[in-house]
Amino acid sequence: MKGRSRNGALLLLIPAIVFLVLLFIYPFGYGLYTSLTKADGSFTFANYIRFFTNERDLRTIGVTLGIAVPVTLLAVGIAVPLCYHMRRGVPGEKIISFFFIVPVTLGTVLISEGMLTFMGPNGWLNQLIMALHLAQKPVQFTHNYAGVAISVGLQGFPYAFLMLLGYISGINPDLEKASQMLGANKWQTFWKVLFPLMVPGIAISFCLNFVMAFSVYPSAVLLGQPSGPQRVIALAAYQWAFEKFNFNAASAISMIMAAIELLVIAVVLAWRSKLYKGASIVGKG
């Protein structure tokens, strides 16, 4: 009986495995294979060597990290105190959450297009800045680093916010009370109790945000200078694939992207396990 039911349970895994193979393992394996071959199918490391020896390609790593890391840090860094204040609910929470969720539903291109007009030299934002005499001439928010960073930040922030809000409001409120009763003020309670308990959530939302930001493409094209300072790594892959029609080289770049993302995730998770050694449950009692 026991064996049968276990086999039965294993059968239930089949759809998930098929799904995983079709959507993840097969494309990944195919990409890895393509990146390690020439157009004629023979084995080579040339695609990787070309990327690492081509100064113009190589610097896309730095450019992309230069966008993804600060933007992600900032998004998570703003989300943490905001969620802390909203953890027991605040008046107008629904409206606030609504405005944070809207960017998710609109999609990258629409936001970028909107930003082009809203934040452009003649856009409302600059008109406001000029009207308030905050600057002499229009501040440039588009076609530069700021444009890309703001756009990427706007898309990533809602995820960080919603995820962390769920996380922090799941922490047993008695833990805060207990800490207070033991003599801790609000600040000490935050750093000694809430923050450590939020670390797993912070780590996960950082990883998620980072991966999204690292593969930034439309924002960089629409709001940056894609040929120069904001030539991100995804753009390099795109150009090799669809401008030079070298899919092998493009595959190699996407493998390198994956490797960098995994590396950053590994670093974040190492930080997490260093800080958070206790139970994985969120202190539910």
Added chain:
Amino acid sequence: MRDFKRISVRRMTKRFGDKTAVDDFSIEFGKEEFVTFLGPSGCGKSTALNCITGLIPITSGEIYIDDECIDDAKTSVPPEKREFGMVFQNYALFPHLTVKENVAFGLKLRKLPKTEVEKRVDDALRLVHLEGYATKFPSQMSGGEQQRVAIARCIVLEPRLLLLDEPLSNLDAKLRVELRYELKALHERLKVTTIYVTHDQAEALALSDRIVVLKLGRIQQVGSPQTVFTKPANPFVADFVGYKNAWKGKIEVLKENGGTLGASVRTKGALIETKLSYPEGDPRRDAIIAAYKSGGSVTTAIRPEDIAVIGQGEGAARGEGNVIRCVADLVEYQGHANSISACIKGCEGERVDLHSASDIAFGEAFEACVDPEKVLVFAMPEASPARSAP
């Protein structure tokens, strides 16, 4: 610990919107006293406790430690400055810290030297019999062990007042009794002033110097366990400490006989003769005399264990008084006795609960009687809004 003589709570009230969770709550705690808040779920025990700690702001009233006002609804000393310790119902141990770090939490905040922290943590863990557990995490411990960590975490700081919110309610029956003994022993040793919240009368009776019985946020009675158990102040308290049989009726005859009152109460199911030892000057005595004179209703209260099954026909010999004729419709075997619930013959809806060692079968008709001295009588307050249910 800063020394003090007494903590007084004066007319403390807490409202949530238009719901009054704690109503006009006044009480004094003497140093080293063990006071229990006893009451059914939702009567405001936790709210009262949280108000005293300052974790919930009070709506009105005052809290004093000797002459120092720590809360007057407008200004209040924050909880972390009151030097009170609280054990939460779900323990609220920090899951990311080991047992040792949990217990050391408050000491470290006080910036004590490391060696002293170590020493006091070790002492506290020894006191709650958890010497070997220092490096474990709360999730690796049983409920009872976690409970002890929570207690150690408080007492290591030598609080002026220790507050325990239903600390045993999540444990199994055996452990509950064990930990109850330990709590009692701990209090004997440390003499820390304690407020203990429970809905379990056995816990309250076993542990307390004084019991505060609560209903709908209002204090019903304050007294020693003996007083509350044998001289409940009103039908609610009586019901709560086990006087399960409460029957309404009218006093037919009232004889005053020195210290005792002999009231014959006609209830729906039976004529109850009573012998009330309410001395001269007792407000309950005056209330009953008043009820007799005005013809107002009274409630009789009898414990199930004070009602005895008598042999067939014995009732007729005794006459009408205190004989209850009934039919068993629920018999529960409870080891030492059967717990019987029966309906009274000829009275739709009137019930009697009793304990009996003799075997009564389901549906069996029998007679039972009660000793007049074991019956309590309460004059019903005529439409007093404070005591009536919402």
